[in-house]
Amino acid sequence: MTDRIDEMIETAAAMVSSGRGVLAIDESTGTCQKRFDTIGVDCTEDNRRDYRHMLLSADGLGEYISGAILFDETIRQKAPDGTSLVKIMQDADIIPGIKVDKGAKDLAGFPGEKVTEGLDGLRERLHEYYDMGARFAKWRAVITISENNPSQTCIEANSHALARYAALCQEAGLVPIVEPEVLMDGSHDIATAYEVTELTLKSLFSQLYEHNVILEACILKSSMVVSGSDCPEQADAEEVAEATLSCFFNTVPAALAGIVFLSGGQSEIEATEHLNVMNQMGQLPWPLSFSYGRALQASALKVWGDNPKNNVKAAQAELLHRARMNSLATLGQYDEQAEQG
Template identity: 50%
Template sequence: MDRIGQMERTIARLTSPGRGILAADESYPTITKRLSDHGIESTEENRRFYRSLLATTPGVEAYVSGIIFFEETLGQKTDEGVRIPEACDRQGIVPGIKVDKGLTELPGTDGEKITQGLDNLGDRLDGYLEQGALFTKWRNVYAITPSTPSRQALETNAEVLARYAAIAQSRGMVPIVEPEVLMDGDHDMARCAEVTEAAQGAVFEALRRHRVTLECMILKPNMVLPGKSQPRPSVEACAEATLKVLRRTVPAAVPSINFLSGGQTSEEATAHLNAMNRADGPRPWVLSFSYSRALQNPVQAAWQGDPANQGAAQKAFLKRARLNSLARNGQYEPAMEQESA
């Protein structure tokens, strides 16, 4: 197998103009919470119907290049009996898979977290490849307090992310590397920038050490924002702070930076991405989206767990995807939010 060639083809598809990535990879507890917020029961059938609804939305392939799924979804089928990954591929959307196994406490720290799932990862990836997945995602998190993240947490998380990325590339699968600095807390934007720079700096040092091919990976970072309890600066100020960190830490060889939304509203996430793509200064990478809640919340609100609402839910998804596509090109205007789906 031509591993590099396969990854280059996948990268080309994922970074095609005007498109971004949907994260529909919520674990059982997370999807249960998200659906219950809209009064929807998290049954296997509801999850299948919902994720099939996303993957088969007519026209969304113009704005979405890839969808990250949870393991369960790779084996599920649409109402027409087509496996969901194949349904994506038919629309020109690349199917991907979340491969980490969630957070656990990092021993020797003050409650900091490490992500597990490296055991037997290669064997699992072989199975996911057979099911049609061509790219992968792994998320680590960093909480900001006056004393965290510690050096131990920064270095250990970076090592885990790099080992994951190297294993994924050994199978010809593009790794999305997600070092998320959480918004929880009362820190200011300068503190978020400091921690984000430290986390990303450690990650890229580890990626080089593990000989990860930077041209065949995607970075999925947080934006530089103050903690949730703090006033929100202008979108231009957040864009400037985020780009400053990225220019310091992310090599130009990395083809694409696809941001997570991290607790922002749908409108905030779109406006922040738009401001970064309008900002002055060098941007050697694609700046796009890999949102979960910011893309899906309006869809779930329209769907309400009722199959009769599938059309309305798909229209809501299409609108949100289109607005983020415009933001990827710096062409979004807040007035567009008032346009009909």
């Protein structure tokens, strides 16, 4: 077990190594359908494979991307030439990861709230994924802000599930990414988002401690503390950075391997700008990086969708640009000149 612990600590450090972040391409088939509908491409298994192969085979991607979170279908797929997508990633120095939760379902007795399912049979699935080449996993919980929510029950139920998942991951030799996403949907202000995020993270790390999760081999995937999407007064980048870091200082142990952000509905530019400002605010106890889905893929998806057969290189160029911009943001070196260049 000691060798596995050392391997996980090494993997976690590599995932948040200087200038690199995690690409999230773990969309479910239903979510992928919605994305493909926007570009007029049929959501077939072959098209999903071709799209994700396009992303993962971008030349030089490993310079900016340390790992990629895959969907169950993707980790089993091969490129048209017969090479497994996992092998393509490994050859590019990109660590394969896997989404293992079964989605957020209605929390019985608490209207409007969700709890993530997928613990049944998880131990066996994690060992299978390790044998297939995965070295980290991800589990997402959803916390909704409204007039009456979230309840403490919802926060605690999701924190407990995240901790059980994380402990099972480490038993199997996989680094757990724990993702408690506080949704930005709603009219709440940034102060409310701060309060809910703080409550959620305190509950999460208490549960991780209770379940003997090794924090040096664990990654937090967090939402930023932002104003609700329908809030009349939107906090600027400086306010978002200050609120987010203040919340982390009050809740996240320094022993944690690192923090990666989800974009959570932010635009590509917003997600990069917010990350950059945080990394300009001085020395931090943990690396701050990114694990974006749409905020890395949106431009590449649009270009690829215009002509999936002929636009592969152009779409890869879009992905590489966004990956490089976010790489600069992890170093606090992003600016408008780099964006235009």
